[in-house]
Amino acid sequence: MYPILSKTTYMCGLQCQKRLFLHKKHPSWANPEDEETQSIFQAGTDVGVLAQQLFPGGVNAQEGERWHNQVTAKRTAELIPNHEVIYEAAFIYNEVVCGVDILVRKGHEYYAFEVKSSASVKPQHIEDAALQYYVLSNVGINVVDFSIVFLNTHYVKIGDLSIKDLFKAESVLERILDKQDFIGNNISTFKKLLRQNQIPDIEMGSHCNTPYACNFSNYCSSLIPQEEEEIEEFIELDASITIDKDTWLDYTKDWEYPMYFFDFETVTYGVPIFDFSKPYQKIAFQYSLHVQFEPNGELIHLEYLGDGVCDPRLDLVHQMIRDLGSSGSIVTWNMTFEMGVIKNLANDFPEFEEELNAIYNRIVDLMPPFRPGRAIYSEAFRGSYSLKNVLPIMVPELSYKDLTIQEGGTASILYGQMKDLDVLENEQLRKDLLEYCHLDTLAMVKIWEKVMETGRK
Ligand code: SF4
Known part of the structure; x- marks a missing residue:
């Protein structure tokens, strides 16, 4: 019998029955796949293949690149006895198909392993594994343990990847046994839903992003009555800015010229590619720096950008230590991020620990005065103090809107792809990355100048 549900669709149904319905009946209404989704999917596939090396010598039940439910289930049944x-075994029960990343048989007992490219076991992994266990146990596979395999963020790569150290495995058997009673009911509910023709009447809410961002958000947003959106547009927010001078002066009293307006961009690799780095470690690949030696003085711009191939950290550290000098405040927006990156660099390159600690101790943060109830207020901030939100109100003439890259997440993903680009594409991406990071630090300079100027009035 052709399976109606899979792990993916079951998880959609648990998140939102409307999502499940749209996924099955109107897949073309989904949001276009973005770079981030594709890159997460590819990372998951790569990690799954690597984890197979934990149990070498296995056979793959999936033939070719494409997963085909019934073909893979049939081949699994043929492979099981021998x-x-x-790897990638598939089973069908109660019109639900489930794949299992790695299935190990010892005598008449089976050990199932589900590989995740995350750094820990998440609640949604338990739901997913519970469904797999339900299918496997009902087709007569004697599963005596079920583990989630995930990336070990304490592993430091030195030389060749050590697969056994790269991964950790955690048994979730007890947690998935607790869920077995509910799975049959959930499956019946979802099947009944899919026999209907009516789209479930479910409004958007916090569930749209938990545990995953729903890929039907564009469609559901388009259903929100237009009047609501129009009313929103016509509400004129007061863009005037109020500054509590005493609080501002007290907050910045120790800041010193030269002022170094500084911002990092980082990339993370689930599977580390550089020596002396860990899974999901933030690797700094770029910075932008605007230096001002005196109030309203000339601005100097300095920057660093890796080549997308080699480990950028050591070159970056050398240049950064030179560029940041030995005195003056280093102004950031949300300093915990920059401080975390500097700490990592000091850890990775202990020979520069002293210089990096000195940089760390000079970092100050321009963001907190913009938090609600602090020194700087505008109704137009709408309670948000992100740089992208504050900039157009403080400095309307500067904007991210015309840039190809408009936020750090995109910069990180595109940098990760740089090594595969041809010369022209590479040149264009470098230009886009430099423009984006340049604006991050120029934005801080202009916001700083605006506050100082407004505060003087
Ligand atoms: S956007 Fe929200 S309401 Fe719409 S289908 Fe997705 S989860 Fe459900």
């Missing part, structure tokens, strides 16, 4: 380790 193989101790099967």
